């Protein structure tokens with residue numbers, strides 16, 4: 675299997691400053707893992723365990739303090755922004771809250787057009803096509819975020835991510851803020867789009883049911899460490915770490 679991402683000894687700490695003290699908290703403790711091309715790699719862990727930080731560091735939205743990041747054999751850990759720009763379009767991230775992630779003053783069609791190359795006519799045509807792929811009809815091209823439901827807004831955020839023709843998407847709890855009845859539709863959309871566009875996902879969630887449904891392999895993160903990593907089936911059949919046991923028990 676082709677390795678798309680490899681991280682070695684990824685380490686990150688934050689300094690917390692208060693009126694009285696300064697202290698450092700370690701958020702990622704020497705993470706080592708690989709993500710294969712074409713898979714959905716699930717990342718599970720409790721709140722504050724470092725999942726979002728990991729996702730952002732991987733695609734260089736924030737810098738690690740230590741460790742190395744490889745995208746297809748190419749080390750990008752310290753690649754200067756000017757060089758990284760070439761790759762930026764290949765990596766996308768979709769956040770939890772579709773209410774915050776869209777600009778309220780830009781209509782949905784224009785939001786998607788921003789990531790597309792070409793002249794205006796080409797951009798409009800392509801944006802219509804991508805919106806259609808995520809289930810937003812072209813009659814809604816000039817509608818603004820407030821005119822859409824939460825699920826529809828998340829579809830627009832997904833269309834915007836697709837607009838740059840990415841190879842890899844960090845999906846950071848993309849259905850957690852949605853109505854339960856809508857979550858399944860959006861998860862199915864992710865699955866369909868992965869096929870259609872040959873995508874690889876890092877899928878972050880608290881929800882083990884979602885992981886079971888969508889992930890090929892899973893890493894369990896606990897206080898900044900990967901305590902267990904395996905094929906999804908195996909994790910559910912033979913959890914080996916006490917924290918994973920606890921997670922599974924709470925869920926059932």
Ligand SMILES: Nc1ncnc2c1ncn2[C@@H]1O[C@H](COP(=O)(O)OP(=O)(O)OP(=O)(O)O)[C@@H](O)[C@H]1O
Nearest residue numbers: 688689690701719720721722723724725726727728
């Ligand atoms: N910019 C920052 N400055 C200081 N501390 C931060 C910063 N960003 C995150 N942290 C801290 O790092 C830790 C990990 O945060 P992170 O957002 O990665 O966790 P998470 O696993 O995504 O949590 P959640 O499930 O709640 O989204 C937390 O203790 C958080 O408070």
Ligand SMILES: [Mg+2]
Nearest residue numbers: 725726727846
């Ligand atoms: Mg998070």
